[in-house]
Amino acid sequence: MSILKIVHRTTFEYDHEISSSYNEARLVPAWLPRQRVLESRVDISPVSWRTSYRDYWETDVIAFEITESHRALTVTSTSQVEVTPQPARDERKSWDELSGPKFQDLLAEYLLTSPATEPTAELADFAHEAAAKGSPDDAAREICDYLHRVINYVPGSTGVHTPARDAWEARSGVCQDFAHLAIGALRTIGIPARYVSGYLQPKADAEIGVAMHGESHAWLEWWSGDWFGFDPTNDKEAGEHHVIVARAREYSDVPPLSGVFGGKGSTLSVKVSVTQLA
Structure with a gap:
């Protein structure tokens, strides 16, 4: 805590x-x-x-x-x-359950891509390959790990209106781009995903009572039985150092x-x- x-x-x-x-x-x-x-x-x-x-x-x-x-x-x-911290996850859905009419209807808003989140063909192909190898959670984690490896975090390299595709082509971006790229890739393979904005305490062992330069931050949550937060910029679960302000389809909503x-x-x-x- x-x-x-x-x-x-x-x-x-x-x-x-x-x-x-x-x-x-x-x-x-x-x-x-x-x-x-x-x-x-x-x-x-x-x-x-x-x-x-x-x-x-x-x-x-x-x-x-x-x-x-x-x-x-x-x-x-x-x-x-x-x-x-995020609680342990008990119930997880299979690919067949995620693709069924119940969740396709209930979570439709988090399954459609947009100009902000539309992945390139290259990223979509990788997402489908990941989906073929494991569960929805395994695929989501593999996609986030991959983005962390191939995209460079470069402050100021993009703006709030930059489409995810542009960040992919440049292989650089900020936290918003990592989130939008992951969201678009997950939605492409049928995993509901949403954008999260908030704050990050950047240093896990920060000294108590000492103000530090912080970050207005973005990450994502995917749904596979419940919502699970993950920070692809830092390649880790969203935890007790992530403070949530808003959750929606993409940056422009919030x-x-x-x-x-x-x-x-x-x-x-x-x-x-x-x-x-x-």
Whole structure:
């Protein structure tokens, strides 16, 4: 079990004074069976109006607007979260069960690829070869291991709108690309898979009480009887150092911060710190 304090600060500085801004923030960690939110707040400056709601994907969303002239916007999310490891998995489904009408219907949203997740023919061929050799869990793990081996993690090499195919061709990307590539490959062979966004405590033996440079992170979960989280960027199970904020089909369903403003030209800076409290 870990207790983590996460501070995520996003600042937009505009080239000129702007008159208005309308935004949504998905920054609050989720309440889950293995994840308890002990404290959470989101500070926004400036702000004229704000409200909260839960979206289709069961993500907590803060919608806010600024209707006064401003040159900068700062959104700071501060949370304390208790996270336990993933439980042992008991029930697992076979290929025949996954391909049956029951789960094809219930999990249809997590079986369709999109421009963001569509794999190349080369990656799809590898996925089918992996599926022919073992169980759905074995195939999913082999695909994730393979991506970790052949794709280089290069910060800044892609953007939030980069399709998975482009990252594959370049053999480089960021955590979002690893997640999208794995999701597309798994869906191609009939394994439901979904995108997870959140945070990662990057150092397993972090000193208690010392703030470290953290990461806004992405990984995936696949379904083979229950949902199982795996981090292909780091080639390991999602565990007590992974904090979940949102889960959906792909990044565009649950961006951390999105919106429009009345003007043009801005500079974005993001800083995440993670402190191990227990």
